[in-house]
Amino acid sequence: MRANTWAGRNKVEVREVPDPKILNKRDAIVRITSTAICGSDLHLVDGYVPTMQDGDIMGHEFMGEVIEVGSGVPADRLRVGDRVVVPFPIACGACAACAAEMYSCCENTNPNAGIAEKMFGHPVAGIFGYSHLTGGFAGGQAQYARVPFADVGPLKIESDLTDEQVLFLSDILPTGYMGAEMCDIQPSDVVAVWGAGPVGQFAMDSARVLGAAKVIAIDKEPYRLRMAEQAGHIPVNFDEVDVRSRLLELTGGRGPDKCIDAVGMEATHGSAHIAAYDRIKQAVRSETERPHALRQAIMSCRSGGVVSVIGVYGGFLDKFPAGAWMNRSLTLRTGQCHVQRYMKPLLQRIERGELDPTRIITHTLPLDEAERGFDIFKNKQDNCEKVVLKP
């Protein structure tokens, strides 16, 4: 089959690789009909998340048709011919984390748990196409994929919704939604979202669906801010205005009640010398992240507010504003999305027309053009917000 693979730092390459086969009884093989490039793929490609290897198949957002099931998958759960969206965390459904619906912390699905434990203190779930730190599972930017624990994760799509309407249930829609849900939104809340990329856009839509009074979008790309504005959110361009002053102005001096960091480790904005300090620390590997968005969210949030982090962090950061966090009674909540928990309710919201995931798709390319897709997405060319690949 054809698959998009990691070919060294800052390089992906579509190659011919073997077709996947059943390795565990509860596996299924899915013929992929749509897959997407995610912001976190960029952290893998540029090497910020370690342990990628030449030839690793990329991609953790995908859907398609089941063409084979292992002997351990009950027929009432999944059959050949079913159309499914596959959640990015691989979850066993049986461990204590899964029992608590914390699927991205599944205790059984990462065969490289020892490595993850060193990096994170405790291991995390296996993730498709997401480095050997999260298990070394082949990803979904390919014609076919092996899906472990196929009786637990995949969501069957039984209506005639298009791929584009449901594909993002695999990751970014639930991720954005969880970011808003962790904010425990009240009707009077002003919610500020750092990052108007795909996850940020869905966090904004979710905040609105959950009843926020006002939603603010913070980014520097005019096209992303326009996209947020068209969806009814208030744009703030950090290249043009001072974010803190603008946020105070928009909230009567209080600061946003709830702040969502949908940027993560590679924020590009911040005060000039803290940015330089971060760059040096990163270069000598004593700090792996540039957490400008997180620092700014903590400093801006109203006292007693919630800072919800859904942007991806891989390692360590410093200059964490612990004083603001502690002295102003802030709540910090975070997590890789527990996708399986949200897929069904969000599918229902899509069916009811409350959420329109298709609004962020700007590019649809054949799988063979994955390299170009990565390029325009990474460099924000051609107003690129989200790339869908068709194998």
Next chain:
Amino acid sequence: MELTATTTVRRSPPEVYGYWRDLENLPTFMAHLEQVRGTGDRTSHWVAGAPFGKDVEWDAEIVEEVPGERIAWRSTGNADVPNAGTVRFLPAPDGVSTEVHVALTYDIPGGTIGKAVAKYFGEEPHQQLDDDLRRFKQVLETGEVVRSDGAPWGKRARKEFPQRPAQPLSDDELAKGADA
């Protein structure tokens, strides 16, 4: 050398104990064990595999047993690597799960085998036992040792690095896999 490791398995103590007490199950999740064969009610024959350069074999006997709670065993006769172990099964506070506490002792001898054994345990012997227990938990909670494309041979993926690329196996690799 003494090693200890602990895990919590979301199954009842009798179930977890039962699986371990059937010593022939141990090679399913313990990377260095090739085979354990029962030779009597409390006696067994153990074979540890390739990493030692050649198979190392020994007989063992269960020296203490409290059903559902505890098993202790030790090697008997002229074992190449005299060893002993205890595993305790304690109910976890959640009322559902079992804490598994393992303690192993190896008498690493001198000579060629001693060197091979020492080398096998390497720098991170605890890591190996931790990984064994992780697979034990996988088998009890999910029914199998979980395989990924980068570490497709389950417990045989003894060294987590280097791995093969995370992409499907060729037919050749798949055929070789069974004894790789």
